[in-house]
Amino acid sequence: MPICTVCSLKDTHPGVTLGDDGVCSLCTLDAAGDLLENFVYTRRVFEEFTRGGPAPDGDYDCLFMYSGGKDSTYMLDKFVNEYGKRVLAYTFDVPFESTHAAGNIKLARERIPATFMTDSDDDGIKAVMREVFNRTPEKPGKYLDEKLPCVSCRTFFVIRAVLHAYRHRIPYIVLCADPQQILTMESDTREIVRGFYRAFGARLTGESFRSELEQLLFAEDGELPRIVFPFIAMRYAYDPDRIVAELKEKGLYASSPLETHCTLFPLLNYYSFTNWDCMFYKLNAASHRRAVRRDENHDRSTFSISFPRAADLPWIEERLKKVVLEIAADRGDPAAHESELVDLFTRLDASEDAARFLAREFLGMRKTAAGLGITLRSSGARA
Structure with missing residues (x-):
């Protein structure tokens, strides 16, 4: 089977094509134009958030999506102890959570002065996973389609987080995707909702969120929380090994990245x-x-x-x-x-x-x- 001579991706990989020279479209940056607009927007939102003062209408400056993994633990510590943000650390209690991730969350609760909350919907997230795994995806596919179960799970609880932030007038939601994922993730709140509907249809969307999503679709722009991707600022210096080493030195991480997988x-x-x-x-x-x-x-x-x-x-x-x-x-x-x-x-x-x-x-x-x-x-x- 033909593979890229640079990165070894196969020619069947979703969203990837091989040129006559054997180099894939990711290595030749053919996707760069499609990603640029999202990159510019997410960078601007990040700068607005970090430079801004306390949110005027509530108790929190941001709702922080906290999983217990190394990336979110690293940034939670930074936002609270370096940026001085008033943070609501939001953890969706995924029924497939790793015991090691749960242990890291416990360490963070003991050492980081944020407000922590837990949300859950076992039946809802399991229904989404059944739908994704039991469905045959369309070929040839798009970039990151091989990660669709993971992306769908995250989208489900991001929407729940968006609804919570909207109800409590929290202006920003922080999502610690790694640098390359940022460029392929939706950063507009309404588009996140529309994307879930397109992927799962009216029945599952209705069962999962009832009529609440209409509030987001028809809200004024200024009422909707904005998505912040903090790793956008350090995309060229992103070093997972260094992040883990720093967290372990602070007593905030007691496992390895492989062990914190769901x-x-x-x-x-x-x-x-x-x-x-x-x-x-x-x-x-x-x-x-x-x-x-x-x-x-x-x-x-x-x-x-x-x-x-x-x-x-x-x-x-x-x-x-x-x-x-x-x-x-x-x-x-x-x-x-x-x-x-x-x-x-x-x-x-x-x-x-x-x-x-x-x-x-x-x-x-x-x-x-x-x-x-x-x-x-x-x-x-x-x-």
């Missing part, structure tokens, strides 16, 4: 392999390779997971695909699967404990899917 991480890889013939982190790996090829003295990646230079990523991807599809089909020896997964994750710089933690979550993938009403297929990438 428990759907194995199913996310299953979705990517069966629909797009790629592992869930293939864009992350491609971003890393692209950066190294362009500047061999730096390992910078614009995504939130970095990859070791020595890793044979196409080889790792094929091995992971084989194990994931065997587990989905209930084939093979679980002990052999665990050993293989531990080896793969340690090759990606996970510690022994983190690799074994992840491997056991992969072994429980069928049980997780059954609990959500997700039908697993095991025939490989779909046509």
Whole structure:
């Protein structure tokens, strides 16, 4: 199968095309024009927020989407202790939350003087996940379609956060997407709502949010909260390893990025392999390779997971695909699967404990899917 000679993305990857020279459209920056307008807008909103004073009409300057991962923990600490913002740290209690993410949230509650709140809707978010996983996506697909379950989950609770901020007159919502994701995410509140409706239709939208979304669609512009992407300002200096090191030094992070994934991480890889013939982190790996090829003295990646230079990523991807599809089909020896997964994750710089933690979550993938009403297929990438 043809792959990009720079970043190793396959020609079947959604939103990617290969040129006659074997270089993909992401490496040649063909998507740059489409991303520029969103980048300019998000940069302007970030600057307005950081330079502005206290919000005049409420108790909080922003509602901060706090997951317990390294990016949101890093920025929550910065917003409260460096920027001096009055922060409502909003955590949506996803039923698939990692125990390690929950532990980081506990550390933040003890050490960061923000106001913390938790929201939940188990039935709603599970219904969205069933819809996404059980649907066959349209081909050839768009950029980030291989991450559609993750994006849909996030959109669901972002809308809930928007509704809370709207009701309580909180002017900004902070979303700590990593730098490359920022450029492909919707930054307009109304468009977030419209996008959910287009993706899931009237029935599921109505079941999830009743008639409340009409308030957002017909509100005055000045009444709607604006989305802030804080990593927009540090996109060229984004270093996930440094972020983790700083947080651990402050006692705010007690795990690794791989361990703070939600428990759907194995199913996310299953979705990517069966629909797009790629592992869930293939864009992350491609971003890393692209950066190294362009500047061999730096390992910078614009995504939130970095990859070791020595890793044979196409080889790792094929091995992971084989194990994931065997587990989905209930084939093979679980002990052999665990050993293989531990080896793969340690090759990606996970510690022994983190690799074994992840491997056991992969072994429980069928049980997780059954609990959500997700039908697993095991025939490989779909046509």
